[in-house]
Amino acid sequence: MTENDCLNPEEHCDLHMCQLKATKLSAEVDKLYEDPKFVCTNCGVKVNKKENLCCPKPL
Numbered sequence: 647m648t649e650n651d652c653l654n655p656e657e658h659c660d661l662h663m664c665q666l667k668a669t670k671l672s673a674e675v676d677k678l679y680e681d682p683k684f685v686c687t688n689c690g691v692k693v694n695k696k697e698n699l700c701c702p703k704p705l
Contacts, residue, residue: 663691663698 663686666675682692686699696702 661698662700663689663693666698 663678666678678693678695678698681694683694683705684696684699684702685692685705687701687703689700691699692705693699696704
């Protein structure tokens with residue numbers, strides 16, 4: 647496992663930002679970045695729903 651791997655890959659879903667970033671961004675994905683309330687302690691992405699992060703921490 648590398649430093650920025652998901653810490654719970656067995657529970658990993660297609661809604662985590664690390665997966666969504668790998669796809670073509672859409673308007674719906676862009677909305678996740680609006681008014682961020684959580685940060686991923688793996689990759690630093692800031693979004694508004696903790697469900698979209700591998701390792702969420704409140705901002």
